[in-house]
Amino acid sequence: MPSTPLFRRIDVAPAYQKVADAIEREIINGRIKPGEPIGTEQQLVAQFGVNRSTVREGIRVLEEGGLIRRDSSRRLQACLPRYNKLATRLSRALILHEVTFRELFETSMTLEVASVEGAVERATEENIAELAGNLERSAAVVGNPAELAECDVEFHVLMAKASQNRVLQLAREPAAQLFFPTTEMIVGGVPEGGARLVEAHGHILDAIRRRDKEAGVLWTRRHLQDWRRGFEKIASLDRSVEHTYMEHAYAARQ
Amino acid sequence: MPSTPLFRRIDVAPAYQKVADAIEREIINGRIKPGEPIGTEQQLVAQFGVNRSTVREGIRVLEEGGLIRRDSSRRLQACLPRYNKLATRLSRALILHEVTFRELFETSMTLEVASVEGAVERATEENIAELAGNLERSAAVVGNPAELAECDVEFHVLMAKASQNRVLQLAREPAAQLFFPTTEMIVGGVPEGGARLVEAHGHILDAIRRRDKEAGVLWTRRHLQDWRRGFEKIASLDRSVEHTYMEHAYAARQ
């Protein structure tokens, strides 16, 4: 055998993977911008010189990864991966790893506090208006646990948005997706729970308006501690998320 | 039109999607455990009553989502989604959204501090031994920016692991993947940067050993502030990650 290899390592990746990689590269490095069309399957067949089945498998990979989507007429186009779509995959992973509510709570506490700090510092008038609108809707449905829980989720999403930090927005999403669905159970099970939730949101919004970081953090912590106390009345923090959550949110989605 | 609709909404999801959903459900709710075989494509064809092409498209979706993989003999089996595989896709999303290093830095500061707090509270002897091993290796390669940067990444992964909080481990990963590759540039560009890095790691490990949360947080903050100062010497924090990162880590991967 020669000391210097005559041949390079042959690329053994299956064709559909190469198709996916090739399209991904074009999107990542910006040659195809979000919203721009990728072309029809037929065109891709012609360009890559592979069978349509192979192209389609490659397309599925990218579609699942959120890099491309089909528009109203099912034509392919590049797109910006949606945070919450990716977050859904992560949530699923967390469930399968059987994480506990304690882990979820601890991490959410960290991220929500960071979120409110950012919001106090950098919330725009528009952010504040959105939060105010949410608060109004929350107050109107305070007696309806399901709708109130939905408002709660949105409030925290808006708060993260107000922080103007997209990395934070993304980082908090997977935990939030698993954490907040239980709010409905808690608000429904604890008398005055709804009122306390809306009150806390009110104080948080007020703190953001006044740019009072200390107050914002304080009320966010209280808000989450409230959740925790409520949760501990109906389940153990050390129980895996799987059992508690599956029976509610995931089952309902099916 | 009758007041109560006669017919239900027809399910229009394409067949490959239904195949993917059906398999996903079996895995999520635990009827198929990680490591267990899914069956051959032929069997799935028989069970679902669809064509093999359709089954294969469904399989690609799940494979990309990390729910199933092919073992050494390419047979299908369920698996636990790997954090860092999912994190890679999130990192990609962050790049496409053109987040800035400021956002990355701010979020990483939050998550690494939470990480060290958890580690101080709950690190096991094994965790500490791993961190100590890493520190030793770091000290040995202090003059080699590339290898030192790799050690730095590992140190922070181990710290998150030591926090015993899997949600936190997952949440920090996407930001870390984008954040730490720059370490090489910084350590290489700033004299004494490598020594300072190893020194900080040493203090952090020491704090974890002594269960001294304050010291742990203090040195973690210093460590990251060091990174920031180093970074600002070579680039702007408000520049999008895309440009700076692409030319280094991503290009190298190709």
Added chain:
DNA sequence: TCTTATCTGTTTGTCCGACAAAGCTAGATT
């Protein structure tokens, strides 16, 4: 003239059948 209905290619989703390469299995061989 503007709107509506119809027609005509395209494109997608699905199916069928086929084949080479790689892996596995089990019987044959040393």
Added chain:
DNA sequence: AATCTAGCTTTGTCGGACAAACAGATAAGA
């Protein structure tokens, strides 16, 4: 008993096919 070989299975890929959904153009009606 260990090894080898031949045959079966499975995957990755290919070619072609067709119905349904769709876009665009054209014709009919207000």
